[in-house]
Amino acid sequence: MLKTEELQINIGPQHPSTHGVFRMLVTVDGETLVDLKPVFGYLHRNHEQLGEVNTYLQNMPFTDRLDYFNSMVNNHAYARTIETLAGVEVPERAQYIRVIMDELSRILNHATAMGFMLGDMGAWQTALLWGMREREKILDMFEYVSGARMMCNYCRFGGVVRDIDDWFITELKKLMQGLPHYFDDFEGLLLNSEILLARARNIGVLPKDLALAYSVTGPVLRGSGVAYDIRKAEPYAVYDRFKFKVPVGTVGDVYDRFLVRIAEMRESYKILEQALEQLPDATGGFINPKVKQQSLKAPAGEAYARVESPKGELGFYVVSDGTGSAYRYKVRAPSFINLSALADMCKGYTIADVVVILGSIDIVMGEVDR
Amino acid sequence: MTLSHLATEDVFVVERNDADFRAGQGMTKGLGIVFRKFRKALFGKPNSDRADTEGQFNVQYPEERLAMPEAYRNMPILLYDDATGHELCTSCFQCERICPPQVIHITQAKDPATGKPVPAAAKFVLEYDTCMSCGYCAEVCPFDAIKMDHDFELSTANHPELDVDYNRLLRPVSYYETIAPTMWSDVKEQAMKKLQNNIKRRPGDIGRDHGQKIKGGAPVAAAATPAAGAAPAAGAAKPRGPVAAIGKNMSEDKTAKLLAIRAANAAKRGGGAADAAPVAQAAPVAEAVAAAPAAASAAPTGPVAAIGQNMSEDKRAKLEAIRAAKRAERGE
Amino acid sequence: MADALTQLGFASWLSVLIASIIKVTLILVGGSVGMMFLTWYERRSISYMQDRRGPNRVGPQGLLQPISEAIKTMTKEDATPRDADKIVHFLAPVVMLGATVLSFAVIPWGRMFPVDLNAAVLFVIATGGLHSIGMMMAGWGSNNKFALLGGMRGVAQLISYEIPQVMAIIPVVLMTGSMSLQKIVEAQNDFAGLGWYVFSPVGLLGFALFFTASLAEGERTPFDIPEADSEIIAGYMTEYSGMKFAVFYLSNYMSNLAVCFVTATLYLGGGNGPGVDALGGIAGGLLSLVYFLLKSFALFFVMVLIRATVPRLRVDQLMSFAWKFLLPLVLVNILSASFWVALLRWDQQWPQLTEWFGAPSTADATNWGRLAIAIVLTLLINAGAVALIMRLTNRNVQKHLYTTDEELALGLS
């Protein structure tokens, strides 16, 4: 028997497909992976400490920088936490606007995340750039309502900062005319491609029980076959008023996660349709005028609120001591916790699969390192 | 696993295409779609509408520009009244207090005769390099003195220059009116009313002694007056939608823009360091008059030229002094 | 050319020297200009596929972009890693480029042949094989783990794919009866210049197999595994910068160009086409050059289309594709090519056929009956083989062949 030598390789922190400054210390036997250790913290900026120093309102723009693809969702989750803590009512229109923004975020996140994953797989950016086009269209609309494309800073306690107007609704309807074509093109491009099947099927398998033990959430958990969606499990905002389905996978491999994300984009589209239909008129207002935004004080206590971010369960755990800023501010970041399953998913596969599996978890280092 | 919280019709299992016979048909379909895209992008019309998913969709940036939505926020600026040259800021410290990264530093003006505080800022320094563009300062300002600019071409090789002081933060109200007509018209009346009240409490030139507005005793107000008339027209011509002009030929805008840039550059070269700023400051006015219909995007150029100048050593020294004073105040 | 120079009064050795220098210059210039055009062509067309514009700033339609980039890479710092094997590290790009340029010596440009070698086909394959040496040198000499992985992958891939590539040419050689590229082009000149091998069942399958194997030889998607940027950064090129990197890049694209040229010559009739013979002379030569370049760039467009569409395979999948899919089909193709040649040319051995259909002339095209039989027979053999192999490599069948999901994942689906 020939003796083989194991090789240790640092994939990252500067590497084309680690999605930011993230390092995987892998031990390989030839091309086969023996061990993987994720190393991170390169982007750590002590976000949680900032949240304890800032007042509640001041912290809102910092949440944009967590998962910078979905700042709207981050804002929503944070606003919901503080609203729970301080007992703030949110007008119905604001709830609908938040849902619309969340679902638009979900579409743009999944479009680009799947594009990046396929890029890691070697599909030369075509799927990514088609996704980027849809993302641009959505970001332009975000810019219109919030003033910024990515760092939206859109939610306020008890509502949103600016109402959506006719222009926005017209453009949203136009966007939704185009989206199904995009979904079809995207599916036609690669969904059944033999090479994709070879690369994605039975790769990075995370069985159902292991997925639960690893605390993964979002499309990764659903890809493993657990139909757990916070929009259904603990409906927030007005999600209980929409009819939509929760897509789940069966095997829990890269292909299942890929399919679940595509199906989720289509479900988001359905939610958008219903939200536009049900959107109440502007008489109810888009923000609770009674809330003192700048000098908001919450009674001593704690609150945890979570939303279904495109990447999983995004929650904020805030402890208040009755002053205007949080005593303890903790982010339950989905990318961070989903990442703990990476090593187990990768073992036994090859280096080429590792980057694909990492892409299929869909992490953002801004959220992982906080 | 039982899923008691979900009805069965709420869950569906994604189709994994297990039963298919694979003979390259999936790959061929993908090739076909990509070729269709190629054909449409090469021969079809460019992507001009949000409903389009075919055709080229990129904007040739320096020549073509997307119109900025009114709400767009980049860096904060301070406003002054065209007619009187009075700054709207009263140094109420609201923005300094809310600013999440704490980059605003204000010193209140004092009446030299009595030593009492006057509703005007003596110094106003903003660190553009650390600003996170959250827009809270503009949101909380009770006097509508601080607003978010639309100009985003601020890159510089000179980092200290990004500590921007009062002189370089000031823009006329008419400029803000061109970039955000509806947002300004919403607040215009009360802002002006508050300003008139404050002017009464400002002795002498306090509150309008920054920038080059009144240099040489002749207020720029005279030159600014026509702009006040022209600006609403320019504002009205501005497309409201942020992407209304995606992919369209913007040659008219482009030429106006180029002319404006050239004029500003020529002004910068022509005048000395001291004289350049007033000319540049007047540039938006001139453009607003000259190219009112197309001025919407062209107008911002003038003040930019002023920002582009190198920040002198004493300005940095000033900023340091202000910071030191702050530290002293906090008793460190 | 040398003869013409001798007639002008040059000494014979001098005229040979001058002619050779002119040819070498033309090949080098033609190769590198072709490579520059190729990069522009690829980037523009791939960006149209992705709904963007691609390079369009430098020169008209961005045509001068490659030149600006060449200048940029040449003026960049040429860094060598401290612990690298300096000599090997330096020689690797030289070997790569040398091998590529050599292959251009025998490739015909339309009807113009730089050198008519009687074993030109072998020569092309042999110079292509030299690439693996360059890759291994670069991978080893860089003293970088990613480079080493890339070098290993490259060598393994090149060696495995050379076999189907070489064997895919055998039918062409059989059908022509010669290994000279000139003869191969001449043999495809029937039917008013449209008697290309690709129109016969043997040639069609051979074309598909040869082109697929050539994609792997030229490290094109879906076989760009040695330089898979998302996995091992740039593979064996990771530690190269400046001019050396530019040389690798140049050699890569030149070998892609060579692959397109060779494929067009072997299967698409080279410079043959309607009207070439009719025009004759210099005009005909130019027309043949135009035909040839059109065919080659159409082939390259297919490469670009594939690159824009499909992900890359994994190393093990790549190997199983070569050994389990390409190789059996190539063998079957050789078999049907033998039948084809037997039916159309070996009339001495089968006199009955001569009785039935008359004696074959040198132009096989006139023997319609034989041709029909040959087409039907080879079509049946090839189609049957393709169907069988597809069936065998299909996932559902594999389910029975393999036992566990893990093994299934490693197989070809």
Add this chain to the structure above:
Amino acid sequence: MALLARGELRSILQTELPNVLDSRWDTQATDQAEAHGEGQTVLLDFDAVVKAEAIVEVAHFVRDKFGYDLLSNITAVDYLNHGIIELVYQFYNAAEAGPDLRVRVRIGRSPEECIVPSLTPTWPGADLQEREAYDMYGVVFPGHPNLARIYMWDEFKGFPMRKDFPKTGDKYTHVTGE
């Protein structure tokens, strides 16, 4: 397999596993939020406060008995005034959905007391979160396979999220909470 209301776990544990509850917090009123003034933290204990060494047992208990199989979140809070560090474990029932179940552990701030058994062997998802609590608060988790700093570099001294970690000055030389 049923959802538990807030505070219900406490009474269940009192009858079923009487030894696991932390006796120090038995006598506290259930909700004191109103009683405190501004700037005063309150210790909420309508959720079960269990002994540090019993957390593994309780976690298995709620998983096997009530189906709380998704350990979603582990939060460490430094209550400087009370001299304790609290770890809040949030469990979800993936099948029944509904709100979370919070189990708390309260330990002292000194290095000798700041020890909680690790949940990582059963819930590998706790791995990174426990490392984060160790890195930021100095909570030591015996049984964790790789308890190393996760965000800060390995040579870093002190635990930056503790309330007594200096927020100004040269924070890289200070040593706190060792």
